Amino acid sequence: MVLKERAVPLKLYGLGALEKRLGIEDENYSYIRRKRLSAQAGVGGEEILDRVFLNNKFNHEYRIIHDLHLSANSNFQIDTVFFTPSYVVVLEMKNFAGRVRFEENPRQMIRTMPNGQQDAYDCPGVQLEKNSMLLKEWLFDRGFDLPIYGAVVFARSSTQFENTPPFKVLFPSELPVYLRKIHNPGRELDSGTFQMLAHELANSHVVFNPFPICKTFRIPESSVMTGVECKHCAKLGMVKLKKGWSCLPCGFVDRNAHQQAIVDWFMLFGGKLTNKECRRFLQIEKAQTATRILESSGLISKGERKGRVYSMDLLEFFNKESFKKRNR
C-alpha cells in the first residue's frame, strides 16, 4: 500500500522557467540546463521505481512512502521507504547512462560517457548510509529500534560497473526478489503501532521549497529575459492585444498566456510583485492593463491604489495543480 505518492519536484518547474529565460550565450545557461536535465533524469528513474511497486505486491504488511523529506537533526530526502512491522528498507534511485566507477578516500562516483567524457559525483553509497542512519535516529527518537536495510537502485540495466560498488546495488527488476529475501520477521510491531508509525512518518514530510529559483541558484536577475512565452513556438515576447496575446513570429493567439509568465515571475524572483514590475516582465505599457491582469490572477493583494503589491503562495498553487492532474 502506497502511503505517499511522488510529486514532480518543484525545482524542476523552477529550473524549466529559468532555462527558457536565460539566453543560450548566458554564462550560466549550460549550468542551469545541466541541473534541469539531472532533475528530469531523477524523475524518470523514480517513475521506474514506482512501477516496480505498482506491479509487485507482497504478501505481508507493508507501506510505501515515496519521496520523503524529513527535517530531523539535519534535513534528509529519501527516494523510497519500504516500511514493514519488522524492518525498514531505504531505496535511493540513480539514473546514469554510461560506465561508472567507485573511488575510495574520498568516496566518489566517476561516470564515463560513451564519448569519453568523465564526470565526478558524490558517492550514492554515502547518501544511502546517511539516510539510513538518520531514519534510524528518527525511529529511535520515537522509541523504536527496527533494523534498516538499504540499496541504491540504478534505473538503467545498461549502466556498466567498472568495479564492485562498496554498497548494495540493484537494477529495478531485482528489487522484488531482494525485498522478498529480506522478509524474515523477527520481533514485529503490532498492527496498530505499525500503522500509526507509518502514518507519522508519511505526515512528517516537509515540502522542500526551492523558490525563488534565482536566489537558490545564484543567478543575477539581470540575466533573466522578460516577456510572455508563446506555447506554440516557445518564443518570448507575445504582444498584448484586445483579444489576448499574439505571437508575431508564428501568429498564435492565446487569451491566457500571461498566467504562466506570472507564475514564472514568482518562481524566479518571489516576494512582492508591483504594477511597474509586472509591466516590465510582461512587456506591457499601460498600468491599467497590468492592474486588470494582476487583479484577475488569483494573487494575494495588499495595499491600495498605487501602493498595491501582489504575492503568490507557490506551494499551495502547485499542490492544487497536482491535485487537478491526479483527478483528471
Ligand SMILES: [Zn+2]
Ligand atoms: Zn509563437
